[in-house]
Amino acid sequence: MDFTFTDDEDTYRQELRRFTAKVLAPHYQSDDKAAKLRPQLVADMAAMGLTGLRIPEHHGGQEASAVLAGMAAEEVARGDFNASYLIIVSALVSDILTRNATGDQQARWLPPIASGEVVPAFCITEPGHGTDAAKLEMKAEPDGDGWRLTGEKTSITLGMSADVALVLARTGGPGARGVSAFWVELDAAHVSRSPFDDLGSRAIGRASLHFDGLPVPREALVGGEGQGFVSVMQGFDYSRAIIGLACLGAAQASLDEALQWARDREAFGSPIGTFQGVVFPLAEQATYLRGARHVCYEALWRKDNDLDHSTEAAMAKFWAPKLATETIHQCLLTFGHLGYSSESPVGQRLRDVIGLEIGDGTAQVSKLVIARNLLGRAFAP
Ligand SMILES: Cc1cc2nc3c(=O)[nH]c(=O)nc-3n(C[C@H](O)[C@H](O)[C@H](O)COP(=O)(O)OP(=O)(O)OC[C@H]3O[C@@H](n4cnc5c(N)ncnc54)[C@H](O)[C@@H]3O)c2cc1C
Known part of the structure; x- marks a missing residue:
C-alpha cells in the first residue's frame, strides 16, 4: 500500500493551490452575484491547462491521468467550486470523444476545447x-x-x-440501444435557450436548449449509430469521482476556515476550539472527508490502471456531495451569525455543492449501481 502522491503530483498540487488562491478565489463570490460565466475565467483555466486535462498532448491537451484530473478539481474547488465545473464537463466530454470519435473527429474537436476557444456542454436530460x-x-x-x-x-x-455540445438523441427503437451521440455546434438558427434561476452555481448556470430541426451531418455522429448511450455511461464512471473530489475540495476549504475560527473566536473567556461541542463535530467531518477522499482517489487510480472502477465511482458520487453538504453546513454553524451572512463564502459553497447531489445522477442512481455490483445483475430492478 502507498498512500502518498508522487513528487510530481505534489508539485502540481502546490502549483494549482497558488493559482487557485491568486487567480480564482478572488472572483468566487462576485461571479455568483453576476450570475453569468466570466470569459476570463475560461481563459485563465485554459491557460493553466485545466480545460484540456484529459485531452492527448498531440491535440493540445495535458494528457493527465485521471488521478491528476481529480486532484485539479479538488484544488480548484477549494478556491472556486464553480470553476471546477469547467474541469468536470471538459474532462467528461473529452474522455468520451477520445474513446469513441475517429482520429479526424478528435483532431477537429479536441484542440478548441483544450485551448478554451469553445465551451462544451453535455446534453442528455429531458423534461420527461x-x-x-x-x-x-x-x-x-x-x-x-x-x-x-x-x-x-x-x-x-x-x-x-x-x-458546442455532445447531444444524445434517438436514431432507432426504444431503450438505450436506440440512442446515438452527436457532437454539434449550438447554432442559434436552430437552438434557442432559456436560463434557469438556480439556488447555486449561478456563475456556471443551467439552461433548457430547444432544438428545432438542427441539421447534423454524418461526420457529427460519435461512435456507431445506437452506441451513444453506452459510451456516455462509461464516461460517467470516472467523472463521478472527479465530481466527488470537487465537492470535497469545497468542504475542506470550509473545514480549514472553521478550524481557524475555532482557534480565533473566544466565548466564555476561552477560544471556542477548547469546547468539545465545537471541535468534535469538526473532528468527525475531518474523518469522513478523509474516508470519502480515499474512495474518490481509489476510483481514479483504478481507472488509470485499467481496473474496474464503477462501484468505487458510484460510492464517490453518492457519498462525497452529501458529505460535503453536511460538512459545510457544520462549518457554517461554527461561524455563528457570521456564517449566515453572504460576506462569508461558506453559505455559497453550501448552495453550490447541493447541485452536485443531483447533477450527473442522484444518490439513488449511484446506490442502484453499487447494489447491482454487489448482488449481481439479476437483482437490478
Ligand atoms: C447542478 C446540476 C447540473 C446538471 N447538469 C446536467 C448537464 O450538464 N447535462 C444533463 O444532461 N443533465 C444535467 N443535470 C440533470 C441531472 O442529470 C438530472 O437532474 C438527474 O439525472 C436526475 O433527473 P431528474 O432531475 O429528472 O429527477 P427524476 O429522474 O425525476 O427523479 C426524481 C427523484 O426520484 C428519484 N428516483 C428516480 N428514479 C428512481 C429509482 N429507480 N429508484 C430510486 N429513486 C429514484 C431520484 O433520485 C430523485 O430524487 C444537472 C442537474 C443539476 C442539478
Missing part, C-alpha cells in the same frame, strides 16, 4: 427523462446523409454559454 435517461425522446430524423435534431434538453450545465 432524467434518471431514466435511456428513455430519452429527442428525435434524430434522417435528412439526406445526416439527421435533424428536434426536441428539448433541459438542466444543461453551461447551457447559456456553451458553443
Whole structure:
C-alpha cells in the first residue's frame, strides 16, 4: 500500500493551490452575484491547462491521468467550486470523444476545447427523462446523409454559454440501444435557450436548449449509430469521482476556515476550539472527508490502471456531495451569525455543492449501481 502522491503530483498540487488562491478565489463570490460565466475565467483555466486535462498532448491537451484530473478539481474547488465545473464537463466530454470519435473527429474537436476557444456542454436530460435517461425522446430524423435534431434538453450545465455540445438523441427503437451521440455546434438558427434561476452555481448556470430541426451531418455522429448511450455511461464512471473530489475540495476549504475560527473566536473567556461541542463535530467531518477522499482517489487510480472502477465511482458520487453538504453546513454553524451572512463564502459553497447531489445522477442512481455490483445483475430492478 502507498498512500502518498508522487513528487510530481505534489508539485502540481502546490502549483494549482497558488493559482487557485491568486487567480480564482478572488472572483468566487462576485461571479455568483453576476450570475453569468466570466470569459476570463475560461481563459485563465485554459491557460493553466485545466480545460484540456484529459485531452492527448498531440491535440493540445495535458494528457493527465485521471488521478491528476481529480486532484485539479479538488484544488480548484477549494478556491472556486464553480470553476471546477469547467474541469468536470471538459474532462467528461473529452474522455468520451477520445474513446469513441475517429482520429479526424478528435483532431477537429479536441484542440478548441483544450485551448478554451469553445465551451462544451453535455446534453442528455429531458423534461420527461432524467434518471431514466435511456428513455430519452429527442428525435434524430434522417435528412439526406445526416439527421435533424428536434426536441428539448433541459438542466444543461453551461447551457447559456456553451458553443458546442455532445447531444444524445434517438436514431432507432426504444431503450438505450436506440440512442446515438452527436457532437454539434449550438447554432442559434436552430437552438434557442432559456436560463434557469438556480439556488447555486449561478456563475456556471443551467439552461433548457430547444432544438428545432438542427441539421447534423454524418461526420457529427460519435461512435456507431445506437452506441451513444453506452459510451456516455462509461464516461460517467470516472467523472463521478472527479465530481466527488470537487465537492470535497469545497468542504475542506470550509473545514480549514472553521478550524481557524475555532482557534480565533473566544466565548466564555476561552477560544471556542477548547469546547468539545465545537471541535468534535469538526473532528468527525475531518474523518469522513478523509474516508470519502480515499474512495474518490481509489476510483481514479483504478481507472488509470485499467481496473474496474464503477462501484468505487458510484460510492464517490453518492457519498462525497452529501458529505460535503453536511460538512459545510457544520462549518457554517461554527461561524455563528457570521456564517449566515453572504460576506462569508461558506453559505455559497453550501448552495453550490447541493447541485452536485443531483447533477450527473442522484444518490439513488449511484446506490442502484453499487447494489447491482454487489448482488449481481439479476437483482437490478
Ligand atoms: C447542478 C446540476 C447540473 C446538471 N447538469 C446536467 C448537464 O450538464 N447535462 C444533463 O444532461 N443533465 C444535467 N443535470 C440533470 C441531472 O442529470 C438530472 O437532474 C438527474 O439525472 C436526475 O433527473 P431528474 O432531475 O429528472 O429527477 P427524476 O429522474 O425525476 O427523479 C426524481 C427523484 O426520484 C428519484 N428516483 C428516480 N428514479 C428512481 C429509482 N429507480 N429508484 C430510486 N429513486 C429514484 C431520484 O433520485 C430523485 O430524487 C444537472 C442537474 C443539476 C442539478
